[in-house]
Amino acid sequence: MTTYIIRRLLIVPVLLFGVTIIIFGMLMLLRPEERASLYIRDYPRNPLAVEGVIKRYQLDKPIYIQYWNWLVGVKDPNTGEITGGILRGNLGYSKVNSQPVAEVITDRFPATLELAIWSFLPIIGVGIWLGIQAAINHNKFFDQFARVFSIVGTSFPTFVFGLLVLMLFYAKLRWFPPGRISDWVSALILKGEFIPHTGIMTLDAIINGRFDIFLDALRHLVLPVLTLSYVNWALFLRITRSSMLEALNQDYMTTAKAKGVSSKDSINKHALPNALIPVVTIAGFTVIMLLGGVVITETIFSYPGIGSAAARAAAQLDVVTVLGFAIFNGVILIFANLVVDILYAIIDPRVRLS
Numbered sequence: 001m002t003t004y005i006i007r008r009l010l011i012v013p014v015l016l017f018g019v020t021i022i023i024f025g026m027l028m029l030l031r032p033e034e035r036a037s038l039y040i041r042d043y044p045r046n047p048l049a050v051e052g053v054i055k056r057y058q059l060d061k062p063i064y065i066q067y068w069n070w071l072v073g074v075k076d077p078n079t080g081e082i083t084g085g086i087l088r089g090n091l092g093y094s095k096v097n098s099q100p101v102a103e104v105i106t107d108r109f110p111a112t113l114e115l116a117i118w119s120f121l122p123i124i125g126v127g128i129w130l131g132i133q134a135a136i137n138h139n140k141f142f143d144q145f146a147r148v149f150s151i152v153g154t155s156f157p158t159f160v161f162g163l164l165v166l167m168l169f170y171a172k173l174r175w176f177p178p179g180r181i182s183d184w185v186s187a188l189i190l191k192g193e194f195i196p197h198t199g200i201m202t203l204d205a206i207i208n209g210r211f212d213i214f215l216d217a218l219r220h221l222v223l224p225v226l227t228l229s230y231v232n233w234a235l236f237l238r239i240t241r242s243s244m245l246e247a248l249n250q251d252y253m254t255t256a257k258a259k260g261v262s263s264k265d266s267i268n269k270h271a272l273p274n275a276l277i278p279v280v281t282i283a284g285f286t287v288i289m290l291l292g293g294v295v296i297t298e299t300i301f302s303y304p305g306i307g308s309a310a311a312r313a314a315a316q317l318d319v320v321t322v323l324g325f326a327i328f329n330g331v332i333l334i335f336a337n338l339v340v341d342i343l344y345a346i347i348d349p350r351v352r353l354s
Contacts (some may be wrong), residue, residue: 008341012334017332020086023323024067030319032059057084091324096313101324104309110199112178112305115298116290118202118221119228124283127233128276131240134249135275136267146237153234162227162300169223176222177302185213224301228294232286236279243278247271277347284340291336292329 016177027035046284054060057074073085091101099107134146169176181201188194194213196204202221205214247253248271256266291306298308306325314323 003343005342008338010340015334016331019327019334020071021067023326023330024070027319027323028063028066029072030119035059048086054210068176086327091327092320094313094318094321094324096318096321097309098314101321102320103323104321105306105328107199107305108306108309109301111201112291112298112307114200115221115224115294115303115305116287118201119225119290120287121287122225123232123236126229127236128240128279130218130233130237131279132244132267132272132275134237134241135244138245143241145185146241150234150237154238156231156234158227158231158296159300161230162223162297163224165226166300175284176219178220178223178303180217180220180304181213182216182220188213192269220303224294224303227297227300228290236282239280239282240275243275244271247275250274277344279349280340280343284336284343287339288329288333288336291332302336 032054033050036050036057036059056067056076058069061069070085071085071087073082074087074089075082075108076149088104091105093099094101094104097104099333130146130149134143137143164179169298183253185201187194194204194210196206197207198204201217202214205211205217220234249265250271252270253266256270257263261269294305295307296307299311302308306328310322310325313325
């Protein structure tokens with residue numbers, strides 16, 4: 001097991017290098033003048049400023065020098081200060097948000113993380129449970145209902161379902177508002193009466209002992225969590241049902257029944273562990289999707305996370321910010337896949353033995 005994990009860890013730097021190569025290659029599709037214009041507000045009216053940026057950041061140098069400068073930064077010949085460098089945490093400056101891209105990510109990520117945490121548990125729990133029950137009750141009423149539910153959920157676009165629940169539960173019933181917190185909570189933060197230590201509002205409310213703020217933050221999470229859960233329930237239901245049906249028809253299940261093992265024990269101890277192997281992969285990609293920012297859901301519900309910030313940057317052609325988010329998502333993808341590989345080895349011994 002240790003050898004397997006070490007091998008996976010050794011692959012991570014190679015994958016990170018590949019991500020930087022791909023993103024840098026996308027950046028190099030732009031001419032030096034176009035890349036320099038990303039740092040100048042009055043382009044193209046100030047050609048001298050463009051030339052100054054090209055010389056300062058060495059955008060006219062060979063591609064391997066530019067790649068190295070992009071990674072580690074460029075030393076200013078006058079001040080000696082090193083500017084730029086993604087390895088130093090400098091992902092550029094966001095014109096849309098008027099702050100460094102790294103700060104945009106750190107400011108927005110807690111909101112996305114909170115949404116991911118509250119969404120992941122119902123997605124996994126309910127989705128897997130529905131799939132298991134559908135497989136156990138194969139061709140019975142529950143299975144037929146689950147199959148219809150899966151088809152409807154798969155064919156329902158996220159933005160349509162999101163708009164429907166927004167119109168019903170906010171516009172009509174006024175139960176669950178969009179956004180992240182109410183105006184009165186924002187006022188408390190500005191006055192310093194409520195301190196967001198972590199940026200995760202539900203956790204900060206518990207830390208501050210404010211149950212009213214906890215409920216307010218929870219009310220704002222209901223609709224985006226419901227939207228993300230419903231769409232993903234259909235996927236997990238189908239994968240779990242298919243995998244569970246295959247496991248239930250294996251010879252080891254027949255042997256377990258012949259030995260007098262109860263139906264509950266044979267399912268929980270034999271069928272379920274084997275059925276969860278493909279589900280782990282889907283769960284890993286779900287985590288990647290949630291942590292990388294769910295653009296449509298965050299935009300519909302005016303939720304200030306990574307996804308809505310990326311959508312706003314893309315709409316206003318803020319290339320630097322978009323590439324910064326691409327790097328961030330690439331890192332999440334690599335490490336999430338690492339966790340999935342390790343979980344694979346824990347669930348299925350054949351993986352680590354091979």
